[in-house]
Amino acid sequence: MPAPAIIFPADPLHPRRPDPHFAWEARTLRELGGEQYLVDHDALLAGEAEDAVRLVPRDCGPVWYRGWMIPSADYAAFARALADRGANLLTSAPAYTSAHELPGWYGVFEGATPPSVWIPLAPAAGRPGPEQLAAAVARLGGRGPAIVKDYVKSRKDEWDEACYIPELADPAAVGRVVERFVDLQGDFLAGGVVLRRFEEFARIDGTAVVGANGPEGGEPAGGTPAANGSSANGAPKGGVPKDAAPKTGSDGSGESTDPTGGNGRAVEARVWWLDGEPVLVGPHPDAPEQSAEPDLTEVRPLVRALGCRFVTTDLASRADGSGWRVVEVGDGQVSGLPRGIDVTGLLAALLAA
Template sequence: MQFIFCADPFDIRQPDFDYVTEYEAVKSLGYQPAFIDFEALVNDQNAEKAVRKVSIQPTEQVGLYRGWMLTPAQYQQLFEALTKRGIRLLNDATAYKHCHYLPESYSIIAPYTPKSVWLTLNGELDIDAIMSLLHDFGDRPIILKDFVKSRKHEWHEACYIPQASDKTTVERVVHRFLQLQETGLNEGLVFREFVDFEPLTTHPKSGMPLTQEFRLFFLDGELIYVSKYWDEGNYAETDPPITQFCEVAQIVQSRFFTMDVAKQLNGDWMIVELGDGQVAGLPDSADVTAFYQSLLAHQLSSDVSSLPAQDT
């Protein structure tokens, strides 16, 4: 397997600061990661330049990107540029989009996740169309995000809406959200039912309520790593019902993805959202080496199982 990290913006021979720990863990396991120029890919829109320091492989290798989020179009460009160098990323662009954009996977996780509605933004904001979309929520609270991210650390001003029927508040929160997202908006707006999850603590900087949430990593339908989502708070003896979520993982249309899950006040568990495993962060408390050891063990097992049977 060829691991590919985002390079330091000032030195393409070194990993981006935020990925140094993962880079060192991969090296300690006997692998030599490659680097891509993230700025060339995103700012210059030049995928060939971005992969210029990635060695051309004599035979095709499976690749795993660990880096910053990309739009599906940017990911497609990276996928194609690496393929030309003999590296085929674990997830193709369709699989990446399937887990990266909530609306793409919603039909699969709908029975297990908060009710969600969305609209794509192509021009002027139509607040009446939004209120019509929110009708089924009644007076219940909702949260706002785009197809990928929320402004959860601006909880009260750009994320949480106490009453879905309150047009004034909806309009204020939506406008503030769009103002903060600026050109980073992903496709459109997603409104989700606010669910009372088991409280953990409040974020020390933003004051956002933190809940009993976990991040599950899956490779080829198999759970490879579980981590507490938040570094703050006391999780006590809480553990997610793994079997329940492993069943859902079988129908997710991606080889490598994350599933964030949280415990409700009534004791039941829900899926918060899915994410592409290559751009999903590892919490600070995660055992990075153990994560990569598990990933490699499952990948090697998958490679062996896919080999043709030998004549005896």
């Protein structure tokens, strides 16, 4: 069997070149002697999958994708359009959904990740009603702090407004944060609304991310630059990699639980797994200068149980040092890489898979 090729999104301005955001990965792939093809990501998300893959040569065999996020339905169309051309996307559509959307991986990782519940919701279908929210809150234990996200992304940059719920027992607060989140996601809401119990993680400034009633005391983290290098990544839409939203949100007040600013970020390591083996352990792209060495003993069997070939796990250290938690799982094809990291080993592993 030939070595897999990698498909990158094309540069919208120069359709025969990879998107500048992925140019360094494409360059490294070339240096390794790997084959690369291009997909028109805009056409894919416009429902024109056949047209989107027109530059992929016929009968080219196995392929990976590395690029912007793709909504699950569009990914399925992408896989079908490639199959019609004789290309075999190595992550199937069901496997993509399993790793990319929280309900797809949650069952396997339950116990190793913050307890979570979800309410399916179509984009622009309104907001969950008070009874639906009350039932979801009850399933989550009824009290304590929580965070809200959709099946794929949070609005962590709008932490106080649209991400962090200080107290689940306060229905008005739950309703307010969820409504704001749903409104801001708009047409880009993926799958539905997820509520997760808030847990305290160690932070880059050496303190705990404290809950609503916990003590403060960290120095502002200051100066942890965002990892994104592209200007096209402003909104949590289907077209951005999982981590490309620019950071805002530091208010410097010293009072926030906001992990993306204020008092400092949660320390997260992103582990890249291929066929159940960790092929790259690095920082989360939001804090590319931050290194962490997570213990993978408990996570490895879970990744294997998930059964997806190429995935990432974001791991955060519990604030009390009692171990590592899985903050989220992602499909490796659409997870963001920290700028400047050496991707040779990762790409070589993909070529050898």
